[in-house]
Amino acid sequence: MKILMVCLGNICRSPLAEGILQNKINEAGLNWQVDSAGTNGYHVGEAPHRLTQKVARQHGIDISNQRARNFSTADFQKYDKIYAMADDVIDEIRHIAKDKFDTSKVDLIMNELYPGEGLDVFDPWYGGEDGYHEVYDMINAACDAIINNINKK
Numbered sequence: 001m002k003i004l005m006v007c008l009g010n011i012c013r014s015p016l017a018e019g020i021l022q023n024k025i026n027e028a029g030l031n032w033q034v035d036s037a038g039t040n041g042y043h044v045g046e047a048p049h050r051l052t053q054k055v056a057r058q059h060g061i062d063i064s065n066q067r068a069r070n071f072s073t074a075d076f077q078k079y080d081k082i083y084a085m086a087d088d089v090i091d092e093i094r095h096i097a098k099d100k101f102d103t104s105k106v107d108l109i110m111n112e113l114y115p116g117e118g119l120d121v122f123d124p125w126y127g128g129e130d131g132y133h134e135v136y137d138m139i140n141a142a143c144d145a146i147i148n149n150i151n152k153k
């Protein structure tokens with residue numbers, strides 16, 4: 001199973017999603033791969049945001065070695081499942097992918113926890129530290145659901 005987490009900048013939400021899911025994969029002893037990417041390219045090559053790293057570290061997860069990269073059409077071949085953090089991210093993925101957009105591979109991450117509800121993981125970039133903790137809790141719960149749901153299939 002190869003999973004890609006996608007947000008806009010690949011410095012706040014999706015690096016956290018990658019780190020959290022990687023941690024759960026390790027704990028469960030699963031042979032899965034996880035990576036993350038962003039659609040807007042503004043922060044390519046950068047490490048995750050300081051507060052994203054801080055919140056991850058508080059939960060025993062080190063994401064300092066991650067570097068932001070752009071989502072590309074090749075990712076549709078490489079990954080089995082592509083989780084977008086929010087609806088505007090899915091719109092961007094669709095725009096980048098054009099005819100390669102594969103609906104069966106792309107979903108909102110929160111739909112794993114609350115199927116069909118279409119909830120976004122909000123963008124913490126413009127707010128304070130509290131937002132990063134809230135985002136952690138949402139993504140953590142969604143990643144538990146990803147592991148449980150895929151094990152059931």
Ligand code: 4NP
Binds near residue numbers: 009013042043124
């Ligand atoms: P992310 O947050 O998509 O969760 O990484 C953002 C970070 C930076 C920007 C937008 C969203 N930006 O426009 O610079």
